[in-house]
Amino acid sequence: MHYKKSIEEIINETSTNIREGLTSKEAESRLLKNGENKLESKKNKSIFKIFLSQINDSMIYILLFAAALSAFMGEYSDSIIILIVILINALIGVIQESKAQKALEALKSLSTPKALVIRDSKTIEIPSEEVVVGDIIVLDAGRYIPCDLRLIESFNLKVEESAFTGESLPSEKDAKEVLDKEDILIGDRINMAFMSTLVTYGRGLGVCVNTGMNTEIGKIASMLNEEENSETPLQKKLSSLGKFLGFLSLGICALIFVVGMIQGRDTFEMLLTAISLAVAAIPEGLPAIVAIVLALGVQRMIKQNAIVKNLPSVETLGSVNIICSDKTGTLTLNKMTVRKLFSNLTTKNLENIDNLKEEDKSLLEIMTLCNDATSTEENATGDPTEVALLDLSLKYGITKKDLNKEHKRLNEVPFDSDRKLMSTINKYGENFKVSTKGAIDSILKISTKILLNGKLEPLTEDLKKNILDSSNEMSDDALRVLGFSYKDLTSHHIDIDDIEKDLIFVGLVGMIDPPREEVKDSIALCKLASIKTIMITGDHKNTAFAIGKELGLSEDFKECIEGAELDKLTDEELKERINDFRIFARVSPEHKVKIVKAFKSHGNIVSMTGDGVNDAPSLKAADIGVAMGITGTDVSKEASDMILTDDNFTTIVKAVEEGRTIYSNIKKAITFLLSCNFGEIVALFIAILLNWAAPLQPIHILWVNLITDSFPALSLGVDPTNDDVMSLSPRDPKESIFSGNTKYILILNGFTIGLVTLFAFKLGQNLYQNSLYHAQTMAFVVLSVSQLFFSLSMRSETKSVFEVGLFKNKYLILSIIVGVFIQFSIIEIPFFSEIFKVYPLNRSDIFIVILISLIPFALNEILKLFLRKRKRL
Incomplete structure (x- = not known):
């Protein structure tokens, strides 16, 4: 130490x-x-490692097994198609993660490129890494x-x-x-x-x-490695879904194989049927579709000033119900700004001042002359407090450059922490003027007169009390208060101890690092969306509460707690009381991690935003960390899941909306795909139990899953945002993908699709004297086209296709048209009909299969009508 x-x-x-x-x-x-004096950073994943991470999924393993088994059985076309799907899925993930890595590299910059050191008795400049x-x-x-x-x-x-x-x-x-x-x-x-x-x-x-990792910033950087990367809610759900489908497919395959053996069927035929069922149980396009939907969401986020480092993070942000936000630079501008002036014994809000009085002009002149900062409309350098004073003067047309040119500085007494004062002596024509600024107590001690209405009056004790009361009122509003005085001199040759004596008090200013203008509306929108915003800051309690109150975070001071009070609470006590607080002041990096973990212990999905080194551990500990791209440190960017390139809290709210939409759309796509796959299982399972010939071949199922299903699923994945998406409460993190009516919709539609497919199969056999190819062709077309029509009703669980807008999702309409065209092309073009072992249909057959294919869609729309009527009752 x-x-x-x-x-x-x-x-x-x-x-x-x-x-x-x-x-x-x-x-x-x-x-x-x-x-060297530099921080260790994690090495970026190699392309090969990223590729391996993309195929590390239970559904992918089952597909690889099915591909291997298909190849072993001589069904090479099936095997190749499965492998192509796996490859496409992996490449999408590789491309997206690589893009994110490149974007992050572009954001990184050297924060300390040079250092001024004394070596060999000489002052030299060296690269900071050599310190x-x-x-x-x-x-x-x-x-x-x-x-x-x-x-x-x-x-x-x-x-x-x-x-x-x-x-x-x-x-x-x-x-x-x-x-x-x-x-x-x-x-x-x-x-x-x-x-x-x-x-x-x-x-x-x-x-x-x-130096390096032994510094305070290095210690925080090393803390990041202690936080294990946890799966996002979507990853957990898809992983569970993959395992469930895997066990389901293996179980069904084993059951059907046993049934087939009991029925005395050929072993080779049953193996092919088992492969068909395995293929039917696994939605081959699901991993690729989810990856594509997330990738498209990520691209939309980039346009909205957010860089997402990994695909599922967009969805995670959409599921958060608590946003823990750093104050400085995130909720506020990170720029001191004067809010109030006090002169002529009157406190004035700056927004109410149009014309300056003589005392106001004198006040601005003093704060400009007694100032070592520089500030123009283009840039500013120096102490933030002094820059704020210059910005105020600049607002009323007073520039330091012009004032210094007219009133040259001849002497100064620099600020120090003991006096809490700074003074300058400037030339005024033939005379001279002392300008002094400092803490209000120090200013009042050295002032004997006051400027009131253009006249000099004695500074009495009553006037001093009035000034102190006004200063305290500003302090209660979390404003930092500075006082200003002056005196005229006939000579600048004055003893240094006499410069700050017998001054004339002019006024006070109150300043603060103000909230960003757009943040208040964003927080209000978060409230509407049932998302709790928590402010975490190193500022003092009063300042933090004043900012929080102005932003609409809290109206009760009891909801504000500081680090010293947190230290008195055990982890269990903090977990019990965590929901009582909205503002955390004077906190350390360790406090931030404790706060995030306490919120998470209640099952919340927690987001943490920040830009400083001190935010990095909590960014890592949160379900999703959001770092600032402009003011953020490299350490915070390394720890985060998402980076805001405009450092704007409002962008987070847009990301929440995007995340909610993405999850809703992925749920639609998953429900649609699984309904279709369940329909295939129903068709095959019932046919085997009834000792029928297989109504579909493995290549038929693969084609439907990969092509016919995938286009509508992708279109559902980019369905336009619902108007009410931000008026809904965040979903329960433990909520299943199949919550609500989803599982019933899936089962009902699965059975409907399966039964209409079997109906078409038996109808084909009856029409064409038990021609298996003809019957399978009709079943194949009905399975494909019924799913295409059915996708229209999947855009909403309760609203009809006409209420949500038939043509609002143009991609879905296009995918249905293209899907129907391709499907009939396969059975009509000889080259493809031979590969798929199908038979051309005549006009009456086509009319019949179209009518049969409309049944699942019509049934869904009738069901929605019934549900809406029931809800109104």
Whole structure:
């Protein structure tokens, strides 16, 4: 714990010299011994590994077994078709994950490319990777800190540490302090500076005490590996479905084989039938269709400023019921902004100020002159507080460049943490003016007069109380308050101790890191969607609550808790009380992980958003982590499942909507495919039990599953979003794919499709003197076309096809037309009819099979009508 040690102890421990630094030889030796000063990052998966991960699925294993068995039985066409489907499915996943990896690489950038160090008694600039323990690092405004430092000198030094602390304001540093307490939070270690943070003000020196993975940022990066990757809800459901279908197909195959043997059928014939049943039980196109639907959703998300690193994450975000969001930069702008002015003993909201009074102009002039930052419409540099003051002046046409040109700065007294004041002396014609800003208590101590209505009045105790009351009101609104005073001089040759005496008080400003304008509406939409938004921040409790209240997160201060209070709760107590809180303030990285896990313990699907290093462990622990692409650190991006390229909380709400739509559409596609497959099983199973000839051949089933079914299933997968999708509550994470009426729809339609297929088969046998090919052709066409028509009714469980819009899903209409055309082409074109062993149908046959094929669709629409009437009653 370097913050507990004195400067002398640190110098001795690191074997260095404050003025001379390390020698080049010693630095080279330490670099060889300890390695480069950089974070270890996970290696990207190779294309081969990504490919293997895509075929690591129980349904794929069964298909591979069916392909091998088909090849062994000489049915090579069946085997080849199955293998092609497996390959297509794997390639889709490989392409998507590769795209995500490339997008992430493009987002990564070096945060600390150079470091200023003292070596061999000289100040030189070196790549930050070459910094070693013991190096003396030179710090100045605008420079990133390349490693963890124990400060040895500090002059008004401020460091922006929001990536660690979550606080908007820079942390003041003091090298002389020696902290003797245990477990001091990073934000309170005022004698330390940390890798990847930014110096915003002042200057200093520090000795490197940790590099690479031993730094605070490195420790957090290593914590990521402790969190195991868990499957998303969709992955879990599909995995369970695959296992269920696998056992089902094996069970049915065994049963049919036994029945066939009892019936005295040929062993070779029964093996072919078993293959047919295995093929019928597994929806071959399902893995590819789910992958394609997710991939299309991912592409839509990219257009909406979100990069998804793996396909199922889109669906997961759609199922969340809790979004834990970092405050700074995510819910807020991460930019200090002045909200209120106080002058003439009156507090004014900036939005209500059109014309500035004399006191207001004096106030803006002082805050512009007594300022070391720079800010233009294009860019800004310097302390965020000072930048906010310049932005306010710029809003009313006062620029620092013009003011400094007219009133040249001649002297200054820099800010320090003891005085809590800063003063400048500027030339005003033949005279001079002192401009001072600082903490309100410090300003009132050195002010003896006040500017009221253009006149100077004595600053009485009653007036001071009035000013302090107004300051406290601003503080209660979580505003940071600064006071401003001035005095006129006839000469700038004045003793330094006399500059900040007998000043004239002008006014106050209150500033805050404000919420993003669009976030409030997004949170309201989350409420409508029954999604709870939780704010997690390193800011103080009052500030956090004020922001949360403004965003509509909470109206009760009791719903706000800070890190110190969390430490007093056991894990079990936190789990019991977690739902009582909406705002978490002054939290550490460990707190964030505990919070996420406590919410998850109640069965919630939790999303965590953030941009800082301190967010990374909780991003990893959440069901889905969402990192910021612009302000986010590389560590947070590495830990996340999704990255927002516009750093906008509103994009998350769009992702929720997209995720809900995707899940709904995948459910439609799965129900449709399984209904069709169940129909095939019914047809084959009943035929075998009744000792009939097989109504379908394996290649017929494969064709229907891969081509005829796949196009409508894909079209259902891209069905337009329902208008009410964000007014529904998030589904239960434990909810089955077959929840509600889905299982009944599946069974009913499976039996209907199977029975109409058998009816067509027997009708064909009766019409054509027991011609097996002719009967199988009619069964084949009815099975295919009935499924195509049936897909129309799958767009909604309750609304008729005309209510949802017959032509709203143009892809589905096109897939039905193309499917019917291809199906009849197969039986009419000799080349294909020989491969599929089918027989051309005449006009009356075609008319009959079309009528039979419409039965499942008509039955569904009648059932929906009945359900709607029952609901109204």
